Amino acid sequence: MERWRYELHALRSVSGLAAACYFLLGLAGAASGDPELPRSLVTVGELSFLPLVPLLAAILFSRELGGGTELLASLPISLEGMLWRKTAVALVLLIAGHSVWMAGYYWRNGALFGRHFGLASDRPVGGELAVYEPLLQLLPAAVFLLAVCLLAVTASQKAYAALAAGLALWMADALSHGALLGPFTLTNGTHETNEDFWLNRCLLTGGAVLLLGAATYWIGRRARWVREDTGD
Amino acid sequence: MGKLLAAFRLECRHLFSSWLLLPLPVLLGLWMASSLSSMSPAQSQDLYLYTMDFQRIQFTLSLAVPFLVGVTSVRRDLDRPSYEWLGGLPVSSGTLLTAKLAAGMVYLSLFPAAMALVYGWFGVRSGLPADVLRGELLWFAVQHETAYLVTLVLALLLAVAIRNRVVYLIAFCGWVFGTFFLSEFVVTRLSWYALKPFLLHQMIQDGMPATEAWSIKAGRGELKRILGFQLAAAALLLAAAGAVLHKRRPSLALPAWRLATGALALIAVLAYWPYGSQLHERQQRLAVKAQEAGLDRGGEEAPDGRFPVDKASLAVRWDNEAGAVRLEAALTVRRDRLPAGKVPFTLNPAFPVDEVLVNGRPAPFHRGGQTVTIAEEALRADGKEATITFRYKAPDYDWMPSPLEEGYAAIATKEALYLPAASGWYPHPGRQPMYEGGDRLFPVRLRYNALTFGDASWEVRTDGFGTEVFATLEEAGGGPDKVFQSGRADGVSLYAGTLIRSGKSGELPIVTTPGNRREAEAFGDKLQQIRAYYDSWLPVREGNGIRQIVYLQAPSGSGTRGSNTVEGRSLFIPQTKSHNLDNFQLLAAQKAYLFGDADQHTFSYSGMPAEDFSVVSEIRYLLLYLYYREGKGMSEQEVLRDVPYFAGALGDSSRGEDRAYGKEMRQLVEKAIRGGKLPEVKKLLAGFYREGLTVRQLPDEGLEYPRIPYERWLEEWDKQMGGR
Missing domain, CATH: 2.60.40.1730 (tricorn interacting facor f3 domain)
Incomplete structure (x- = not known):
């Protein structure tokens, strides 16, 4: 239990405050606007939510990688366990945060409007969504992005690598309207891509598992963490 | 000067010995090469269009590097407690900052160099005229360098001013905000164009920068205004960073730095003026138009x-x-x-x-x-x-x-x-x-x-x-x-x-942008064969067919985007990335060359009132059909299968209840060809052509076209061919 509480401590920092500001800003965006002309959830709930993932990944690692990493290497805890704990904490926070945004949106507009992907067809249909749908549609992309960020952190040993990698991926996808990442596009719901939605979500989930596996392997090699103090 | 050089050399050594930073320019160049070489038929092969896509996406992503270089170079020493001795060194903070900026720019200039090399190579390969290529290379280089400079200075200031680790987060958020967020949401969607000069680079914006014809020649004026402001802002940020550093260590130069910061702030505000006043003027003109649109909503829509x-x-x-x-x-x-x-x-x-x-x-x-x-x-x-x-x-x-x-x-x-x-x-x-x-x-x-x-x-x-x-x-x-x-x-x-006229003398000229040159030349060759075929037996030259093709991407807001239009004696083909001068466009050009319109209507469906009924569309398609049958030697099945639109116009009717006049007429023609009566068919069609087969859009949204009943076609056929 103590270890879980320790992970949450990282949120009480200046960076955590910045992330909280973004979260509140997004909430205000979701819970405002004209109920007559509700904004689509693909912008409010997907596109603008995803940047929270790299922010969270960077913050969760900022204490461990804040000073010398030798200390981290000598901690008598399982590094793999730490990574998975952080992943779990991030996921719980993301799900909770997204639910709060959706609640705000629901409170304002009385229903959830976005794009709906049926099991039978891969063509999205605009309209009203069931309560569980926005989260289910978003989660594979969020987990994939989280896995990319965590791998970037463990491979480069810099907390800010999560920001660079995660935001770059998100921005590349948004700027190219999904064309650059092809079947791995994060915001399939946002853009008119020709990718099959279910294939896309399966690829993202599978990719996330592979990347997390790689990150687990990297973080477990303790010898890598014993090195000179670079200050970051 | 010696101190500055020594500091500069030290900074350079840090940057150029990093295994992470050094390969990045090469990687960006390779990325550009690979995305430019993905140009292939079925999609547009306009070099400029692809380059601008690269500038909008990949170049934007590359702006993370100046943020990283700027922040890490300051945090490496100036912000570090164990480097306190720097404060006692007889080197001024301004010198250290200048050395960091200069070394950073030397490293960052490798990125524009890599991109220029790749663009130059592709430009030469696709036959861009030398002066156009030179102009475009300069255009890109100026924008790249300014963007990297402004970003680097911003990162230096952030790192100097914020000593907490949160500066990484702020810098990377600044990267997203200063490019994607500001461009997509604030400037474009909220229409806050006053903030456009605050974009880290301008090429992220869609619209005119993406049109080769006008981006440089028409966009130069505005870019000058924006770059003037950006350079002034960069100077201001640099002076502010210097002032912060001088405040931190005891320094007699602090008042001077503060004064410089104040003066530069004033200059930056003044430097915004050229852009701001232009925008103000534009917005005033737009307000007049909005008022006009409002009048029309008041019930005066009908032209009078x-x-x-x-x-x-x-x-x-x-x-x-x-x-x-x-x-x-x-x-x-x-x-x-x-x-x-x-x-x-x-x-x-x-x-x-x-x-x-x-x-x-x-x-x-x-x-x-x-x-x-x-x-x-x-x-x-x-x-x-x-x-x-x-x-x-x-x-x-x-x-x-x-x-x-x-x-x-x-x-x-x-x-x-x-x-x-x-x-x-x-x-x-x-x-x-x-x-x-x-x-x-x-x-x-x-x-x-x-x-x-x-x-x-x-x-x-x-x-x-x-x-x-x-x-x-x-x-x-x-x-x-x-x-x-x-x-x-x-x-x-x-x-x-920035336009070229493609086509040798005697060919139909195609006015287009230099990036489309190869495509336009290939299209012109195909069109020339078509013209040679028809000129041998149809009085095309006396007709009202087109004399020129314009193939361009128009700036948006012009109301001309979308479909082909014939205007005067020109066919305007709007360019997009998703298509090129393909067989659809060739057929459109063929039609416009013969009839002088871009019409797609048919007038032979069952719901048509008898006085408006006409098989003019079918006769037009038969004329086009003969080129593929005789001129290109394709078989009946090949034409219907491979050439766009023919299966619909001369095959089975797409609407079940309608009679397939096109099919019946084609079968007549095919029977005549088999009987060796092709010259008679051509004579018959030429007769109709002489009467005029043009379909014209009238001002009141009606269409003007020759009324040719099916019976008349059969009559003429019998007269010319002596029976069916």
């Missing part, structure tokens, strides 16, 4: 007071002293056809009218938004005809932003002209509502197909422009000051900018 004009002559002249394009439009009308009361004309409200003359005498007029009304008395002189001359001025940019991108309805500078007929750049007879929108849901925009002029004979003279001017009419005089003429046309558009 339209009357025929016999002759229109326009003079378009670059006035060096005024620094603007001056226009003179002389419309000749018959008095008895003028409406009673005041006579209204419609002219784009961004074009201010100086004076109106009737038969050479000044006449009182009233300008209200898009309408210019001339008092009845002025026109009540004797004589059957009246020539009404408008002397007016063009704005440099007629600005029309949309929620998707910044657009222009018209551009008129010395080097660039974009005057499409739809923008209303010359007076149209009568009151014709041009604009719509302008409310909470939609911003003001040009109404589609709103303006009609009616047929008139045209003459357009251009004078004093720095680049070659192209028009949709036929060229009557060459040389620098061109004259365009047309016996009968319903409008004219002018284009000038």
Whole structure:
């Protein structure tokens, strides 16, 4: 239990405050606007939510990688366990945060409007969504992005690598309207891509598992963490 | 100087010994090469279009590097407690900061160099003219360097001012905010164009920067204004960073740095002025249009007071002293056809009218938004005809932003002209509502197909422009000051900018951008074969077919995007990334060459009233069909299968209940070909062609076309072929 509480401590920092500001800003965006002309959830709930993932990944690692990493290497805890704990904490926070945004949106507009992907067809249909749908549609992309960020952190040993990698991926996808990442596009719901939605979500989930596996392997090699103090 | 050099060398060693940073420029160059080499048929092969996509996405991503370089270079020593001894070193903070900036820029310049190498290679390969290539390389390089400089300085300031680790988060958020978020949401969607100079680079914006024809020649003025502000802002940020550093260590130079910061802040505000005043002017003009659109919502939508004009002559002249394009439009009308009361004309409200003359005498007029009304008395002189001359001025940019991108309805500078007929750049007879929108849901925009002029004979003279001017009419005089003429046309558009005319002499000229050169040449060759085939047995030259093709990506906001249109003697093919000059366009050009229209209608379906019924569309397709059968030697099945539209026009009817006239007529022709009667078929079709097969769009949304009943076709067939 103590270890879980320790992970949450990282949120009480200046960076955590910045992330909280973004979260509140997004909430205000979701819970405002004209109920007559509700904004689509693909912008409010997907596109603008995803940047929270790299922010969270960077913050969760900022204490461990804040000073010398030798200390981290000598901690008598399982590094793999730490990574998975952080992943779990991030996921719980993301799900909770997204639910709060959706609640705000629901409170304002009385229903959830976005794009709906049926099991039978891969063509999205605009309209009203069931309560569980926005989260289910978003989660594979969020987990994939989280896995990319965590791998970037463990491979480069810099907390800010999560920001660079995660935001770059998100921005590349948004700027190219999904064309650059092809079947791995994060915001399939946002853009008119020709990718099959279910294939896309399966690829993202599978990719996330592979990347997390790689990150687990990297973080477990303790010898890598014993090195000179670079200050970051 | 020695200290600065030593510090610079040290910084360089840090940057150029990093295994992470060093390969990045090469990787970006490779990425660019791979995305430019993905150009292939089925999609456009316009080099510029692909390059701009790269600038918009990958170059934007590369701006993370100056943020990283800037922040880490400061945090490595200046921000580090164990480097406190730096404060006692007899090297000023300004020197250290300058060394970091200079070394950072040396490293970051590798990125533009890599991109320039790749673009140069592809440019040479796709046959860009040397001066165009040079201009574009310079255009990109200036923007790249400024973007990296501004970003690096911003990162230095952030790292100096914020010693907490949160600076990484802030810097990377600044990267996303200063590019994607600001561009996509704030500037474009909220239409806060006042913040456009705060974008880390301008190429992220869609709209005009993406059009090769106008991005440089028309966009240069605005870019100069924005870069001026950005450089001033960069100087301000640098001075602020210096002031912060000097405050941290005891320094006598602090007041000087503070003074410099204050002075530069003032300069930055002043440097915003050129852009700000231009924007203010544009917004005022836009407000007039929104008002016009609002009037139309009030129930005055229907155009009124339209009357025929016999002759229109326009003079378009670059006035060096005024620094603007001056226009003179002389419309000749018959008095008895003028409406009673005041006579209204419609002219784009961004074009201010100086004076109106009737038969050479000044006449009182009233300008209200898009309408210019001339008092009845002025026109009540004797004589059957009246020539009404408008002397007016063009704005440099007629600005029309949309929620998707910044657009222009018209551009008129010395080097660039974009005057499409739809923008209303010359007076149209009568009151014709041009604009719509302008409310909470939609911003003001040009109404589609709103303006009609009616047929008139045209003459357009251009004078004093720095680049070659192209028009949709036929060229009557060459040389620098061109004259365009047309016996009968319903409008004219002018284009000038980074444009080329493709096609050898004798071929149909294709006016397009240099990036499309190879594609246009291949298209021209195919079209030439088609022309040679028809010219051998059809009187095409006397017909009203097109004399020129314009293949361009128009700036948005012009109301011309979307589908092919024939204007005057030109076929305008709008360019997008998703298609190229493919077989669809070849058929469109073939049709426009023979008939002078871009029409797709059929008039032979069962719901058609008997007096409107016509097999003209089928006869047109049979004429096109013969080229593929005889000229290219394809079989009946191949044509129906491989050439677009034929299966629908001459195959089974797509609507179940309709009779497939096209199929029956094709079967007749096929039977005749098998019987060796092809020359007779050609003679029959040529007969119909001589009568005219053009389908014309009328001002009141109707269509004008020859009524050819099926019975008449059979009659003529029997007469020519002697039975079925």
